Amino acid sequence: MSTFTASELPSTSALGRQAIYGLWLLTTFFTCGCGTTRWTDTKRTATEQLLISDAIDNSVQAIDFKVVAGEKVFFDESRLGSVEDKAYLVSSIRQHLLATGCALAEKKEDAKIIIEARAGAVGTDRHDLLYGIPATNVTSVVNIPGVPSSIPEIPFAKRTDQSAIAKIALFAYDRETGRAIWQSGLSKEKSRAKDYWVLGAGPIQHGAIHDGTAFAGQKINNPFRRKSSNSEAIGASIDLTAEVEFPSPRVEVATLPSEKQAVTAPPVAAAVTKSAHEEPIAQPAAQPPSTPSVLPVPPLVVLPQPPSQPSVYQSAVPFEPPPLPER
Numbered sequence: 001m002s003t004f005t006a007s008e009l010p011s012t013s014a015l016g017r018q019a020i021y022g023l024w025l026l027t028t029f030f031t032c033g034c035g036t037t038r039w040t041d042t043k044r045t046a047t048e049q050l051l052i053s054d055a056i057d058n059s060v061q062a063i064d065f066k067v068v069a070g071e072k073v074f075f076d077e078s079r080l081g082s083v084e085d086k087a088y089l090v091s092s093i094r095q096h097l098l099a100t101g102c103a104l105a106e107k108k109e110d111a112k113i114i115i116e117a118r119a120g121a122v123g124t125d126r127h128d129l130l131y132g133i134p135a136t137n138v139t140s141v142v143n144i145p146g147v148p149s150s151i152p153e154i155p156f157a158k159r160t161d162q163s164a165i166a167k168i169a170l171f172a173y174d175r176e177t178g179r180a181i182w183q184s185g186l187s188k189e190k191s192r193a194k195d196y197w198v199l200g201a202g203p204i205q206h207g208a209i210h211d212g213t214a215f216a217g218q219k220i221n222n223p224f225r226r227k228s229s230n231s232e233a234i235g236a237s238i239d240l241t242a243e244v245e246f247p248s249p250r251v252e253v254a255t256l257p258s259e260k261q262a263v264t265a266p267p268v269a270a271a272v273t274k275s276a277h278e279e280p281i282a283q284p285a286a287q288p289p290s291t292p293s294v295l296p297v298p299p300l301v302v303l304p305q306p307p308s309q310p311s312v313y314q315s316a317v318p319f320e321p322p323p324l325p326e327r
Helices: 012-031 046-061 086-100 230-234
Strands: 072-076 113-133 154-174 180-183 187-198 201-207 213-215 218-220
Touching: 046 086, 046 113, 046 154, 046 187, 072 086, 086 113, 086 154
Parallel strands: 072 113
Antiparallel strands: 113 154, 154 180, 154 187, 187 201, 201 213, 213 218
């Protein structure tokens, strides 16, 4: 039978530490977990949509509708067909017509001028440039056991340039006669976005759809950059991207002839004479009464005074001298 000395028995403090560690491990095992987030993407990227809409805005804004300003027009969109983002293009043109001062008619019969539009191009292009080793499929070159089937892309520097182009044209003609009134010419504008990667760091984003330069989605403040609006960039007279509140038209009420007040001539001043035997002095032509600059002063009212009492030096009866004796 073996015996243990007091020094060989486990201490109470050691048993307490082991219990605490075991409890901590058990608690961590049952309380730890992980969560997942579901990510979805649209069929078209936001970059593509922003590029196309920006190109449409610039192309429409470059057209000057001052020739048809103030006229009642009907916008014919039938020739646009199935162009990309047709709804946005049509709405931008209608907005520009309203901002210029045109009145839009919902039917051709109610309009004086017909405006027709066509689009030559509304789309995007993309160019990629790589400095490094592109992704390569090794099995297509040589089939060696133990060698990886493909080599991933190893870029030292990389650039992606995506651009959108919008090319539109409009013309106007008289609805009744069918004769041409105006044509806009071709309006072609481009919007670009560039992304850069250097030694795997990036993307560094720059372009028309970005407010300055951004690194991995975070804006980089540049104190030397001057911000300019689209109207300054293309020289347009109306900025379609700015907020504008248009005043309501003033309604003029026609006045009937019977409602007009009769205008009477001002009274002519009486003639002034120097004396009874002289001819009256001719007065100058009467001028229309002018509006006084100050308020008129009311007439002064003089109250009647009581009769004065005769003094000791004045008799109440008129004095008559005695008659002279006859000689």
